[in-house]
Amino acid sequence: RRTFIQGTAIGAVGLASAGLLAGCSPKEGGPSDGQAETPKGQWSWETKPDPIPASEIKQTVDTEVLVIGVGLAGTCAALAAQEAGAKVTMIDKNDVWAARGGHITAFGTKLQQQMGIEVDYRQVIRRWVYWAQGRCKEDLLWLFAEKSGACFDWVVDMVEPRGLKVALWDGYFKGPDYTEYPVTHFFYQDGTDFIYQDGVIEGAGNGVLLPILEEIIKERGIEIHYKTPAVQIIREGNGPVTGLIAGEAGNYTQYNASKGVIIATGDYASDKEMVERYDPFALQADSQIYFPNKCNTGDLHKQAMWVGGAMQKVEPHAAVIHLESGAQSYAFLHVNALGKRFKNEDVNTQSKSCTKEYEPDGIAWTVYDADGLIQVKQQIDAGLGGGLFYGQTFQRMGTEFDLEAEKQVLDMHLNNGKVVSADTLEELAKKMEVPVDNFLATVQRYNEIVAAQNDTDYGKRKELLTPIVKPPFYAGKLLSTVLTMVGGLRTNTNLNVLDEDDQPIENLYVAGSAAGDFFANDYPTICPGIGHGRCITFGRLAGIIAAGKSIDIVPSIEV
Template sequence: MKENREQTSKQSVSRRQFLVGAGLAGLGVAGAGIAGCAPASQSSGDAGAASAGTADSASLANNPLGANAAVNWTFLTPPEDIAEDQIKGTEDVDVLVVGCGFAGAIASVTAAEQGAKTLCIDKQDTWSGRGGHITAYGSKIVKQYAGEGWFQEADYSHVVRRLIEWATGRVKEPLMWQFAKKSGACMDWLVDLVADSGLHPTLWAGFYKGPDYTEEPITHFFYDDSTDFVYLDGVSTGLGMAVLIPAVIAEGEKLGVEYRYSTPCARLVRDGDGPVTGAIVGEEGNYTKINAKSVIIAAGDYLDDDEMRSRYQPFTWHADSRLYIPFGISTGDLHKQALWVGGAMQESEPHCATIHLESGAQSYNFLHVNKNGERFMNEDVNTQSKSCVKSYQPEGKAFTIYDANSLEKFAQSCNDGISGGISSDQQYRRYGVPFDMEVELKLREAKIEQGLLFQADTLDELAEKAGIDAEGLKATVARYNELAAKGNDDDFGKRPEILWPVDTPPFFAGQLVSTLLAASGGLRQDTACHVLDEENNAIEGLYVCGAAGGEYFSNDYPTICPGTNHGRCLTFGRIAGINAAGGDADKEIPDLEIPSGNMPEEDRINTVTPSKL
């Protein structure tokens, strides 16, 4: 059976490829020696692990993959079995969790709650995590804030349909509904779990509130009394995953979970087409075989593996930088190991990536220009879209342009519920707390010191400092001010209430830096969090949760629910933990009732009798 699986893996190279264009050229597969985007001129000869076979146009004429069918991906080929004499011991557990990030921490404590003897391993010397936003629908906190009059609770049926529309239907819709129904109860469980840890749960007030692009008020985060709520380049104190994951692990330890670090998983154990029965862990010459009734993959994504990144997410090579902590660990180890025992990656490709304007200057919703000084978009949109659009500008460069009065106007618009959003409003602003100008000015100074924000008394001087064409910038600013005075954006249709002139020095130019945060695509899964094979059959004993799981996103990351990546870690981590321990998550986690409403009367159009006069 092992031979058959190897043959299947090797055959899959020719029938399930994806790569933009005819080859690897321009994807920077070997990297550039820095955490960022390789030059567009990099040749396919730099690909390293992936190699192109020889094939002429005639042989590929009837192959829907075209020249991509000639690419060989080395990670799809299983390595040799680990010799028995390399295995120095065995252990028995009920549930083995591989990976100790947020998903692994949630899955392990959940399995232990079910009475399972649980071991959670990680190849690093401690747990890992970053950020802090967590999406959950209809939690007690959401209902509390809605009841207090802060907002009208979202129409979750509509939210799911918006997410499906964003993915153009290339997702597994039952997973979307599973999340919608279970995420609120999972958040309520988490709040109770860490209630004695000194952490405070709350909702983020900075979500985007525009009429065309709207984020939903369902983003949670946790903080302790030491925080100043400042967030800079992925780093904050006293809030987010930095305090939440240790609190969850502490609860796991009370329940008897063993967290074992510096312990890589080398190979999943499966006999033929039977169940997964454990894993071989450790390093060459000193392996241990862990016999387990169930294994949960919670090992994160694969963006530090250049070959996998090029295979599944070629667009990500456009990103300017990467921001995930710690660097270099997201190498897709468990994706590969699942594939080697018969698992399958999600069918929809390319996988979506989370790319935000995270590492550069705040984008706000001010005038955006490229290096030629040309305006190229309606700036009233989300950070993911801005990151992607700017990639197609000359040299991939873009800047946000504003003046001495702009920041005050933006702050007021956030307080008034007109503006907001990731990389614009403050990352951890709470309800009842106004936009903090003191904090924002400190962040402005930090970006100036980093060489990402430029200040000048004239547009000519600003252009010189930032490397923008001066004549182009002055012409664009003049046109923008003309539109602001008119009160209508004839060029890009931006809302007039946020169309502020750029006319009072000092002037500012903030460089926008598209930042790769996560690969939001992975292994094929069902609603019980089983890993599936190529025929969509569940592999008994093998589960997946968090960033390693797939089929929830496609093409592009939908920011309408900020914190969905972490929301999946929580919800599917809990579902996987219950099911892997022999429980029934569908019965044990309460469902949120999601009504489906009729179309509003004012939106209806009678096509027989005029009704809008």
């Protein structure tokens, strides 16, 4: 019904003013082009390429720790490895660092302590394991819980003197059954308006963090070789990994890494074949957001498998699928392409994104009236709801929901067609291209439920039941967006890549979204920003381990 992935857009948070968003509007086509022909019944990466002959290697670089990928995990790994005494080199196939989003989960940070935030982290892990139906590696979760706060504070200590500030997010979902935790942090600069629109915000998020981390890396003498794609990991038989060959045919460089190679190259969401293999449901998404655009093609997943590495055992892989590319969803009436209600709207963005894909043509709208945004503010300020695309994505703890900013977002969505408006419900239905009679009957039934303050159809909390009676009326189109495929290479608490027998491959490490075993079934939105949190935490820990030091140098909290 839809070409995967219909729209591809950059979510380079904080990059609009840097001019890096030009020419990257949504476009038709799959996530990667020109994939090689493969034998029938076989995945392309199952055909191992021939070794690159020595005659094609034009230069050699000797280092101790080679970090592949200049993103959040890679920069943290490189800085940590150098602090632990290793000579470090970084490579990346792109010509710029990679960053998106801005939420970062961490447990027991200095900021949480200063603000008196107390969280039962044991219960968080229990809910996390429950979300995964017990199919994740709990040791990894506990390691994250113990070390994430100190690793986040380590980043804060580096970047605060350079003008970045850190805040806790107060827009997280607050409900009696589904609730999120106050564990989400983000970085920002003075002067930002905190308005998040279509994956972009100026002056906040990881788009302002990564340039500073890159600056620190260069000041400390760590070389970054951009435009240098990894091609083959070097491993003799079942021995240790000793390096990597990178570059292009006719101009290869061999990187000899005496202590370790760290894979920090992100996920594989832009490789249609890999998505089809490991999570075909994600092919139904309306769009994909990544920066640099379409660069997350699973290159190092494949290269690790060519030297004996294995993907995680649990399938299908989990995916981060949010309502990023469409309108704000809020908790208002949701209808499908038939103009009919189909769910309890009192759920998180991940649930809405996935649920709507089972509706006709994957189409869904959120419907409200002239008082809608005022009602949202009342709900958020009263602590009744929230979460992504309901609450405000960069609302700092201690501040109120910014109604004027939300009106600006609505105006932008009206201008770009993500929201339609009309003075009558009949006219609104026509603009939505849903059956008018069905839609009118649905709204009438919903208003009856609101009047009774008892949702006998889907059980939504009465506090979130608001009428649709006052013109103008609005309908926002909900668009599911693949942000990250969060399954990956099999790993352990030493952050080694493991083989099919669960044995570690010596000197080969993985951190960030390329790593597996951390999530299963679905992405646990109870901790918004957990993906970025593991990039910082396991990036730092992988760097320390690869340098030959113990992670005991990183303080732990008692969980």
